[in-house]
Amino acid sequence: NAGVTQTPKFQVLKTGQSMTLQCAQDMNHEYMSWYRQDPGMGLRLIHYSVGAGITDQGEVPNGYNVSRSTTEDFPLRLLSAAPSQTSVYFCASNKVRGSYEQYFGPGTRLTVT
Amino acid sequence: ILNVEQSPQSLHVQEGDSTNFTCSFPSSNFYALHWYRWETAKSPEALFVMTLNGDEKKKGRISATLNTKEGYSYLYIKGSQPEDSATYLCASIPTGNQFYFGTGTSLTVIP
Numbered sequence: 001n002a003g004v005t006q007t008p009k010f011q012v013l014k015t016g017q018s019m020t021l022q023c024a025q026d027m028n029h030e031y032m033s034w035y036r037q038d039p040g041m042g043l044r045l046i047h048y049s050v051g052a053g054i055t056d057q058g059e060v061p062n063g064y065n066v067s068r069s070t071t072e073d074f075p076l077r078l079l080s081a082a083p084s085q086t087s088v089y090f091c092a093s094n095k096v097r098g099s100y101e102q103y104f105g106p107g108t109r110l111t112v113t
Numbered sequence: 114i115l116n117v118e119q120s121p122q123s124l125h126v127q128e129g130d131s132t133n134f135t136c137s138f139p140s141s142n143f144y145a146l147h148w149y150r151w152e153t154a155k156s157p158e159a160l161f162v163m164t165l166n167g168d169e170k171k172k173g174r175i176s177a178t179l180n181t182k183e184g185y186s187y188l189y190i191k192g193s194q195p196e197d198s199a200t201y202l203c204a205s206i207p208t209g210n211q212f213y214f215g216t217g218t219s220l221t222v223i224p
Binding site for chain 2: 031035041042043044045048050056059090101104
């Protein structure tokens with residue numbers, strides 16, 4: 001099992017550009033989520049999904065879109081990048097909701113200039 | 114937004130010392146609490162998932178307790194080793210779907 005994979009590992013964007021961060025898991029997990037990690041702020045939930053076709057907002061959803069067309073994939077879209085979106089992004093999955101272990105991907109370091 | 118607090122923010126201990134950290138969360142709504150270990154340049158790794166008041170979990174030299182009525186969890190490390198150096202995160206899950214993380218306790222074990 002590859003677990004949770006994320007691409008790319010690093011990305012530099014200019015303000016106003018758009019891009020998609022990819023996340024995939026091969027553990028047949030229903031729950032997937034995206035976090036951003038900023039110094040002194042801890043991990044903050046952006047969006048989550050409890051199954052294919054079902055997504056919901058987390059703590060900091062503005063500026064990001066998600067969709068979940070398959071159980072395996074949960075891409076995160078930045079529609080118009082802003083410097084405030086410079087961060088490290090982690091994708092995570094777990095079997096069902098919060099009563100199971102959550103597995104994290106390796107992270108994507110995004111810089112917006 | 115849920116306020117999850119961890120203390121202390123950082124800790125330096127000598128090899129062989131035992132240590133403990135605290136995670137505080139609102140006790141009004143509770144579904145689960147998670148503990149994670151996060152090494153530099155890696156991803157967080159799950160240590161414990163705790164769901165019941167009075168839960169005690171153990172993995173080797175690391176153990177955790179949970180008090181949902183007063184809203185806190187303790188993580189204990191017995192006989193700290195240099196390889197225990199990491200940031201330890203807790204996350205409160207009040208309704209089952211949204212994870213709220215604390216900012217972590219950074220542990221350095223000095224050989």
